[in-house]
Amino acid sequence: MEEIKLVKRAQAGNMMAFEQIVKNYEKRVFLIAIKIAKNEQDAEDIAQNVFITIFRKIDSFNFKSSFYSWLYRITMNTAFNHIKTRKYDEFLTNDDDDDKNLTITDDKTSEQTDDHSFQKILNDSLNKLPEKLKTVFIMKYNQHLKIKEIASILDLHSGTVKKYLFRANEKLRILLKPYREKMNIKVAL
Amino acid sequence: MKCKKFQDILLNYDIAEIPSNIMEKMEEHKNECIDCSLLWEDEMFFSQNYENIPEPKLDEDRISKLHNGIMREVQREMIIGQPKEKFNFWSNRVVSQIASVAGTLVIGILVGKFLLQNSQEMNTKLTAQNVQEIINNDRLNNIKIREVSNATNDVSFDVSWSDGAKIEGNRCDPNIQKLLAFALVKSNNPGTRLHSAKIMEGISSGDNVVLDALIHSVTKDENPGVRLKALRALKNYNLNNKIRTTCIFVLQNESSPAIRMEAIQILGNDNNIEVQTALKSVAKNDDAEGVKAMIKKYYGDSGIQIKKK
Numbered sequence: 421m422e423e424i425k426l427v428k429r430a431q432a433g434n435m436m437a438f439e440q441i442v443k444n445y446e447k448r449v450f451l452i453a454i455k456i457a458k459n460e461q462d463a464e465d466i467a468q469n470v471f472i473t474i475f476r477k478i479d480s481f482n483f484k485s486s487f488y489s490w491l492y493r494i495t496m497n498t499a500f501n502h503i504k505t506r507k508y509d510e511f512l513t514n515d516d517d518d519d520k521n522l523t524i525t526d527d528k529t530s531e532q533t534d535d536h537s538f539q540k541i542l543n544d545s546l547n548k549l550p551e552k553l554k555t556v557f558i559m560k561y562n563q564h565l566k567i568k569e570i571a572s573i574l575d576l577h578s579g580t581v582k583k584y585l586f587r588a589n590e591k592l593r594i595l596l597k598p599y600r601e602k603m604n605i606k607v608a609l
Numbered sequence: 610m611k612c613k614k615f616q617d618i619l620l621n622y623d624i625a626e627i628p629s630n631i632m633e634k635m636e637e638h639k640n641e642c643i644d645c646s647l648l649w650e651d652e653m654f655f656s657q658n659y660e661n662i663p664e665p666k667l668d669e670d671r672i673s674k675l676h677n678g679i680m681r682e683v684q685r686e687m688i689i690g691q692p693k694e695k696f697n698f699w700s701n702r703v704v705s706q707i708a709s710v711a712g713t714l715v716i717g718i719l720v721g722k723f724l725l726q727n728s729q730e731m732n733t734k735l736t737a738q739n740v741q742e743i744i745n746n747d748r749l750n751n752i753k754i755r756e757v758s759n760a761t762n763d764v765s766f767d768v769s770w771s772d773g774a775k776i777e778g779n780r781c782d783p784n785i786q787k788l789l790a791f792a793l794v795k796s797n798n799p800g801t802r803l804h805s806a807k808i809m810e811g812i813s814s815g816d817n818v819v820l821d822a823l824i825h826s827v828t829k830d831e832n833p834g835v836r837l838k839a840l841r842a843l844k845n846y847n848l849n850n851k852i853r854t855t856c857i858f859v860l861q862n863e864s865s866p867a868i869r870m871e872a873i874q875i876l877g878n879d880n881n882i883e884v885q886t887a888l889k890s891v892a893k894n895d896d897a898e899g900v901k902a903m904i905k906k907y908y909g910d911s912g913i914q915i916k917k918k
Contacts, residue, residue, distance in 0.1 A: 438683070439680060442676065442679055442680065442683070443676065446672070446675055446676055446679055447667060447672055447675075450667070450672075450675055451664050451665075451667075454664070454665060455662060455664075460665075464675060464678055467675060467678075467679060468678055468679050468682040471679045471682070471683060472682055472683060472686050475683050475686055475687075476686070476829075501864070502864070539663055540663075542658050542659065542662075543662060543663060546659070546662070557655075557659070558659075558662070561655045561656055561659040561660065562659050562660060562662050564623060566621065566622075567620065567621050582620060585620060586620075589651060589655065592655070593651060596654075600654065
């Protein structure tokens with residue numbers, strides 16, 4: 421109820437209410453953005469753009485969904501558009517070139533296993549994915565969204581989302597093969 | 610169960626959501642098909658291990674910096690964009706402008722300046738009262754550009770009201786330019802806005818309303834194509850403070866490198882100190898090589914203007 425009042429006050433042009441909304445959600449938005457962007461600066465840019473969009477469009481929020489759902493959609497959409505345009509040329513070409521990042525030798529693997537937690541290895545491997553693949557992967561496996569929901573939020577065709585997921589899974593499978601073999605988990609290759 | 614169905618279910622549903630009868634069939638298939646069995650293992654592995662990706666710990670200073678950055682950008686948005694006031698400004702100002710356009714249009718129709726080519730019934734519809742009514746009801750949102758002749762500069766608009774009438778004129782006509790400006794700012798249809806901006810590429814209006822509409826689109830339109838076309842239309846105008854500020858805004862805020870490059874072209878060899886400072890920053894920090902190359906072309910590597918001897 422408090423949130424509804426707050427949003428209504430912001431819709432009426434009350435800047436203090438808007439700032440309170442920013443305070444309530446800035447950390448969550450930033451943490452989502454940082455999962456997708458590869459550095460804090462990009463995540464901060466995304467967070468700023470999210471709240472500018474909220475500021476511009478808050479009048480159009482109609483309370484049919486929760487405010488957070490609305491904000492979440494804007495966050496994911498902004499993050500996805502940000503990474504699409506940030507390095508435009510790289511984005512156009514990194515699908516094919518990215519395989520060069522997928523070489524981890526067994527020797528290095530064993531060193532890494534000694535030095536890092538398994539969770540860090542998982543995180544590092546995720547960061548090796550092209551950002552668009554990483555985004556859909558996070559939305560599916562970290563945030564448990566359905567294919568249709570991902571497609572709707574990112575304004576993509578469901579088939580494209582499936583294609584991205586398939587490719588993300590394929591790349592992660594290659595990256596994580598040595599670790600999973602060590603853990604005695606079967607790998608589909 | 611076939612492999613395709615197995616994989617579709619696996620990809621589209623949480624394991625917990627799969628009904629038991631379907632799950633049994635999947636189990637049967639998994640025992641028979643090694644590929645699908647391995648895909649299942651993958652899915653289990655990803656679902657379990659990526660559920661809790663570690664998040665960075667944010668201290669108070671970091672959150673405070675983030676908050677200040679967000680509010681600074683929002684303040685800037687209020688100053689440059691003024692979305693609500695801008696909206697009201699356009700609602701009132703453009704509508705009043707369009708009212709005068711409408712008056713002129715009606716007079717134009719009477720003197721044969723603007724031709725209505727549809728049915729006789731439509732001729733009787735386009736009266737001052739009706740046009741005013743359309744504007745007051747904000748129904749010009751549905752304006753569509755029907756045809757443009759590059760040879761003659763003639764433009765025809767479909768205006769959706771009771772019977773879908775048509776307005777025709779020449780894009781060199783200030784009133785038609787105002788209609789285009791109205792469509793550019795008010796239309797909900799990106800295609801219409803894009804079309805309006807494109808038509809305005811070849812003209813330079815003496816009316817501030819038209820210039821403001823272009824600037825509004827460059828800085829506010831959601832569609833990058835519209836922003837680009839609107840910026841290109843600004844090329845026809847002499848560089849003034851409004852256009853300069855707009856281009857600096859584009860350099861600092863626009864996500865599309867192509868649009869930033871267009872802004873650099875408009876600024877040309879401008880030696881204004883704010884422009885020089887903005888370009889210097891872009892030359893140093895911009896990710897896009899094309900943007901850097903464009904700055905180099907006009908201003909040299911550092912973004913500082915090369916003075917001609």
